[in-house]
Amino acid sequence: MEQRNAPVEGRMERKKKETRQKICKAAMDLFQSQGFNDTTMEQIAEEADVARKTLYNHFPVKEAIVDEHVRGLSRGFAEESLKTLQELPDTKSRLLVILDRLYEWVEISPELTGICLGYRLKNAYQGEGYKSGGSQSLISEIIRLGQEAGEIRQDIQAELLVKQLDILRGSVVMDWLNDPSKLELRKEMAKLVDLFLNGAKSRNEGN
Amino acid sequence: MEQRNAPVEGRMERKKKETRQKICKAAMDLFQSQGFNDTTMEQIAEEADVARKTLYNHFPVKEAIVDEHVRGLSRGFAEESLKTLQELPDTKSRLLVILDRLYEWVEISPELTGICLGYRLKNAYQGEGYKSGGSQSLISEIIRLGQEAGEIRQDIQAELLVKQLDILRGSVVMDWLNDPSKLELRKEMAKLVDLFLNGAKSRNEGN
DNA sequence: GGGTATAGTTACACTTTGTGTAATTATTTA
DNA sequence: TAAATAATTACACAAAGTGTAACTATACCC
Secondary structure (H helix, E strand, O other): OOOOOOOOOOHHHHHHHHHHHHHHHHHHHHHHHHOOOOOOHHHHHHHHOOOHHHHHHHOOOHHHHHHHHHHHHHHHHHHHHHHHHHHOOOHHHHHHHHHHHHHHHHHHOHHHHHHHHHHHHHHHOOOOOOOOOOHHHHHHHHHHHHHHOOOEOOOOOHHHHHHHHHHHHHHHHHHHHHOOOOOOHHHHHHHHHHHHHHHHEOOOOOO | OOOOOOOOOOHHHHHHHHHHHHHHHHHHHHHHHHOOOOOOHHHHHHHHOOOHHHHHHHOOOHHHHHHHHHHHHHHHHHHHHHHHHHHOOOHHHHHHHHHHHHHHHHHHOHHHHHHHHHHHHHHHOOOOOOOOOOHHHHHHHHHHHHHHOOOEOOOOOHHHHHHHHHHHHHHHHHHHHHOOOOOOHHHHHHHHHHHHHHHHEOOOOOO
């Protein structure tokens, strides 16, 4: 049973993807060793062994490379976490676990997280619209599970709830980036979840 | 009774402010007539009759000029609106009125709003920390009034509530910028306020 | 008042970003 | 094999943003 989802997927597209990945890899290596700001597009092109213009064909600005990289990681993170969700009893615990994992993840590379989020938000406010990463799908799932169980209000579109939560998530990350010393971050997250839930939780049940 | 708040406020500081304002004025005029992207720092310097370098002494990037300008307007807006707040009966109506006015305001110059918010958020996510404009003070006041009246929970710091609301406000603006055709924006705002309040409203009272 | 420190402005040179154009190369299709 | 297509590349250019050092006006001190 031969799979032929992509009609042809010719050599050309394959090579293009290859180039893209080569660029991404080279760039991330350089960012790692020299930092984002001290790495020039010229250097990246050099390292990836392509023309500088080719680089711009794939990524309009330097930040876009980080964005792509993070998107890849987020996908993995989301898939991995989706399984965990079902095992948890209620919305509150699901939210806390996801936010907590997110927090660990940000901790690993704060610089890149800042750059990536800054880039996305800049676009969000300038015509492009906000393209969230994998966390959006996680949050959607949490809301879906919650609504299914009657734990979350249904008179507000799931979409709106998701957006609200996604923003909440962003604010948590922002806080952390602004002041990493804040070790009570988890407490604060719990408060934010509480704040969100006591609007989202439907009143007529005693959970 | 001679006022002497600022110790000296010498000629130098005065001139500096003057230059700053001259730049700001020139830039905003050009943005108005040619658009933000099609206006170069060179042109602004020319129009303001200062060296390009001087311009950079005052504003690190073009966006910062817009930010300054908007800050000025926001201050006025906030002062004006503060009076209105007391006349309104409860938190819900206060929030709706403020968001509604904000919406009108954004409508006037969407481009500049997008640029300004994008700039602030980019900084927020990269070490600078988020410096909100005048709306923050409005929101603080709304929360304060609400807590004073026992209408808003007090087990969560006002600061957190304010931040959450400020972000909510941002998301409303973002929505509008992404799709100005959405005329049901007011409905959506009402839903967001509802969502926020039913977490912020203290349970033990029947208002 | 005159001299010196201070701070803003300026000229100049430079790196980097990002874009537009057109030539070149590799691939697909007929 | 030939034409059409799409990616890569070289080149040139406008503009952003930075560093250095000279210049100028203000402020300060004796």
